[in-house]
Amino acid sequence: MTRLESAAFQPGDRVVVRVDYPHRHIRTPRYIQGKTGQISALCGVFPNPETLAYGENGLPPQPLYRVEFVQAEVWETYRGPLTDKLLMDIYEGWLEPANHPANH
């Protein structure tokens, strides 16, 4: 069950992934941090894996989004089609609204 009304982002929103590399457990790989993408879907609301990892109860649960990125914008040396996308499930706490509008 997804609580759309309490989610910060909706499908279509452009978001940027925060940059942070704490020495504790996170689920946001370094290579996607700082990149801008678009919300594809709200996957659901789940207990927070970052705190579950340390024996805590993971509450409050966090919205998890499927975010779509353009491969050519993720990888400097990408040689495939510009239409190629990368889809990644990212927790809400790692996403911020993108400041600049889409320009493609």
Add this chain to the structure above:
Amino acid sequence: MARVHDRGGWPTDEPIDQSPHESMDWELRVHALHSVLGEKGLRRTDELRRAIESLPPEQYESMTYYERWTAALEALLLEKGVLSVDEIDRKVDELEQAGILQ
């Protein structure tokens, strides 16, 4: 600076070996032990991941997949007080004396 387990985007020209491979018996047992602990509420997938990510980088690199699961298993069992350091050391000693462990 990405941590040792955070592999996405690490520069390499090496193709990824995607060939299937059989697990050895001990690997299946380690996997089963993790499952049993999970069922008993003594271990979560997130804790397994965190324990693996916490291995010293040089150990992480030199261990195989299920060797890392084994190291994580020991760390979590100690952390949760299921086993004590002394119990593990005595058992290892016993197995070494019996010639079962090198």
